[in-house]
Amino acid sequence: MPKMKTHSGAKKRFKTTGSGKLKFMRAGTGHLNEHKSSRRKRRLSVDGVLSPADAKKARKLLGK
Template sequence: MPKQKTHKGTVKRVRVTGTGKLMHEQANNQHKFAHKSGQRKRRLDTDQLVSPADAKNIKKLLGI
């Protein structure tokens, strides 16, 4: 049986912490910063935890 391949699109979007949690970047943090407040930009800067409902499928894509 062939090896399972890692889904490269998922690898680029999600990282795994040392304890096995899945983190992803907050949306709306790529461009058009002129009209966003500093407080909003700082809030968007932090990584977010992946929803537990999605975590199982994402781990499968990552081969974990």
Template sequence: MPKNKTHSGAKKRFRVTGSGKIMREQTGVRHLNEHKTSTRKRRLSSDVVVDAADVRKAKKLLGR
């Protein structure tokens, strides 16, 4: 049986923590930043846990 391939788009977007949670970056900090407050940009810069509804799909794409 052939090996499963990791989805290359998913490996760029998600990371798995040591405890097995899947993390993602937040949206809204890539461009049009000059009118956003520093507080908002700082809050958006941190990673968040992937929503429970999407965990199964993300794990499949990551080959886990």
């Protein structure tokens, strides 16, 4: 059997923490930030952690 290729979209979006959880960056911070409140930008700057059900799917795409 050939090796599974890592899903290139998933590898750009998710990082694995030391404890094995999957982190992702929140949407809405890329551009058009001038009119967004500081509170909103600060809240979106914190990385999120995938829920266990979604993490299972993402881990499969990452080949882990």
